[in-house]
Amino acid sequence: MRQENASRRGIGLAFVTALALALTASGRPMLAETGQGSNLFEQPKPPRQEWTFNGFFGRYDQAQLQRGFQVYREVCSNCHSLKLVAFRNLADPGGPGFSEAQVKALAAKYQIKDGPNDAGDIFERPGRPSDYFPWNFPNEQAARTALGAVPPDMSLLAKARSYERGFPLFLIDPIIQYQEQGPDYIYAILNGYTNDKDPNWNEYMPGHKIAMPMPLSDGAVDYEDGSPKAVQQYAKDVAAFLMWAAEPKLEERKRLGFGVLIFLSIYALLFFAAKNKIWSRPEAHVDLDTQ
Amino acid sequence: MSGESTYVPKSRLAKWFESRLPIIGLVHSSFVAFPNPRNLNYWWTFGGILSFMLAAQIVTGVVLAMHYTPQSGLAFDSIEHIMRDVNYGWLLRYAHANGASMFFFALYIHMFRGIYYGSYKSPREVLWLLGVIIFLLAIATAFMGYVLPWGQMSFWGATVITSLFTAIPLVGDSITTWLWGGYAVDNATLNRFFSLHYLLPFMIAGVVVLHVWALHVHGSNNPAGIEKKTDKDTLSFHPYFTVKDGFALVCFLVLYTWLVFYVPSYLYDSDNYIVANPLQTPVHIVPEWYYLPFYAILRSIPSKLIGTATMFAAVLIIAFLPWLDTSKVKSAAYRPLYRIFFWLFVACCVLLGYMGSQPPEGGYVLAARFLTVYYFLFFLVILPLLGRYEKTKPLPVSIYDAVLGKHGHAKPADVNP
Structure with missing residues (x-):
């Protein structure tokens, strides 16, 4: 017995040592790399922001989505497309909450390419709620020529951008329901132009090189609801808007999920009670009929 | 049966x-x-859970296929159409994508349970082999399913994994071209992956029937690892195990619900929300979490051919367990040394998974090498030798006695961990 324990300890010790070696070795090259000043993919972690749509009962803030939409329309949309979002979506439940009339009026302000008509011509007509947001550029090549790079489509940006949370945070994230890496990242980028000498330097961009120069400035968007007309506010609002654009069914999802969880919890309790009842029958109970 | x-x-x-x-x-x-050993613990409920998950994947998948377009120019947007315009499309899609993760989660527990309790030993070798076939089919099915959204990680994951076949000497390039249906991963690849992704789950279902058939020839193994002898050792499947399996399933569904409704993107790579672009490689190409241990093994070896061979060997070696494990005693409850090596093996697999998720740089590769060595050591050296040299604890006379705690020096707690 004692020998067995000793060999057990020996094996465990050997494994732990090997592991420790492996793990310490795994940290070393990264340190060495930053020491050499190689920061190709270096990216400071964006600080976490408070979002109304986080957690169990998360909901979008309608006023914030409307402000964020204003920022998108007046600033972002000059370069970025939003091709998966239709005007009608702005009136969908769980969204910015525009009225149908507002959406109709808004859509009519856009010129949409349509056709061919009976004469075989491609023509432009005022937008309808069922149309999707048009892009300012006819194609990617035109955008690249004008801007030097193609600005990414914004429909899914809030889900298509993230950052490494690292060990052990990634284990906690599903429990605390942290799903806002995207908006946190977007907010950080918009506030990350901290190098006055280089307009294409961004604190939070992986490698710090960003093609887009600082897009927002204080006072650039004229809010009507009295919210501060400052970059931080714009950044927060547009990040929230982009989260909605990427995940328009978030409210419905969380609401339905809550019902499902309640149902399953009660169901589990009933099952547990039934299981205990059945397993306490005499034939299942070994202690009762011990000879 | x-x-x-x-x-x-x-x-x-x-x-x-x-x-x-x-x-x-x-x-x-x-x-x-059906008479089941009365001492089955909750680790034995994952077979039923897996059957449920397979059915759930098939049902959600069939409906998703009604709205999905397997065409490289349209696939990505058709997924977004499902997410935005199809009634409860977001639910179907999140349930299906996360369902794959839950399936593998249950599958790995099911497999580790089999390894801990020696469920693959005589007379259940064929049962184990059928399980390994299900595992292989599940790997292929999930891999091809992940390609269908045609995002960046879909495309580049498919490119990396299918390119492994180019490592085969002489005919590698021809085989890869044949698999792709062209000279790169493209529309033809997407079409065939969709077709096969739809086919394979039904093949899994077929093998599941054989798996259950083989299971019912000798009945389940159990925590004591001894065969049932008299009626006192067993309880009828219904109601005792239907209610126990049912309770476990509902608890499992609570986890699944949490994932689907509250953190649906947790296990999904954000790069896959960018449409596939053959001209732009993502910074890190990482497969889904359930492949990470094997991915780490692949990358721990510098030679492409040997790395690929080692990775496939790591999967296939599981099929040889019944013959590599030479111990006559099944359950780890009566094998004090085996129990330690088993848990080290579990830790090894988890750590390999972590290494697989990290960039393939110096230290991580080194760690993955240590772990790969232990992975194979466990199968090829430890298991064959342990059976010969390990001093096992005395086995109980019957399952009934095991439940009563009448066995040598082992405590009842060891039988039902």
Whole structure:
């Protein structure tokens, strides 16, 4: 017995040592790399922001989505497309909450390419709620020529951008329901132009090189609801808007999920009670009929 | 299936039907009257959970396929169409994508349970082999399913994994071109992956039937690792195990619900929300979490051919467990040394998974090498030798005695961990 324990300890010790070696070795090259000043993919972690749509009962803030939409329309949309979002979506439940009339009026302000008509011509007509947001550029090549790079489509940006949370945070994230890496990242980028000498330097961009120069400035968007007309506010609002654009069914999802969880919890309790009842029958109970 | 049918049809219609196709009797003997070892613990509930998850994946998948377009120019947007415009499309899609993760989660627990309790040993070798076939089919199915959204990680994951076949000497390039249906991963690849992704789950379902059939020949193994002898050792499948499996399933569904409704993107790579672009490689190409240990093994070896061979060996070696493990004692509850090596093996697999998720740089590769060595050591050296040299604890006389705690020096807690 004692020998067995000793060999057990020996094996465990050997494994732990090997592991420790492996793990310490795994940290070393990264340190060495930053020491050499190689920061190709270096990216400071964006600080976490408070979002109304986080957690169990998360909901979008309608006023914030409307402000964020204003920022998108007046600033972002000059370069970025939003091709998966239709005007009608702005009136969908769980969204910015525009009225149908507002959406109709808004859509009519856009010129949409349509056709061919009976004469075989491609023509432009005022937008309808069922149309999707048009892009300012006819194609990617035109955008690249004008801007030097193609600005990414914004429909899914809030889900298509993230950052490494690292060990052990990634284990906690599903429990605390942290799903806002995207908006946190977007907010950080918009506030990350901290190098006055280089307009294409961004604190939070992986490698710090960003093609887009600082897009927002204080006072650039004229809010009507009295919210501060400052970059931080714009950044927060547009990040929230982009989260909605990427995940328009978030409210419905969380609401339905809550019902499902309640149902399953009660169901589990009933099952547990039934299981205990059945397993306490005499034939299942070994202690009762011990000879 | 074994376990004699005690079903007696009562109505005239039932009698008429049963004398022509005795399927009700078959179901009755397999899932109602079937005698199960009475000491099965909750680790034995994952087989039922897996059956449920397979059915859930097929049902959600069939509906998703009604709205999905397997065409490289349209696939990505058709997924977004499902997410935005199809009624409860977001639910179907999140349930299906996360369902794959839950399936593998349950599958790995099911496999580790089999390894801990020696469930693959005589007379259950064929049962184990059928399980390994299900595992292989599940790997292929999930891999091809992940390609269908045609995002960046879909495309580049498919490119990396299918390119492994180019490592085969002489015919590698031809085989890869044949697999792709062209000279790169493209529309033809997407089409065939969709077709096969739809086919394979039904093949899995077929092998599951064989798996259950083989299971019912000798019945389940159990925590004591000894065979059932008398009626006192067993309880009928229904209601004892239907209710136990049912309770476990509902608890499992709570986890699944949490994932689907509250953190649906947790296990999904954000790069896959960018449409596939053959001209732009993502910074890190990382497969889904359930492949990470094997991915780490692949990358831990510098030679492409040997790395690929080692990775496939790591999967296939599981099939040889019944013959690599030479111990006559099944359950780890009576194998004190094996138990330690088993848990080290579990830790090894988890750590390999972590290494697989990290960039393939110096230290991580080094760590993955250590772990790869232990992975194979466990199968090829430790298991064969342990059977010869390990001093096992005395086994209980019967399952009934095991439940009573009547066995050598082992405590009841060891039987039901």
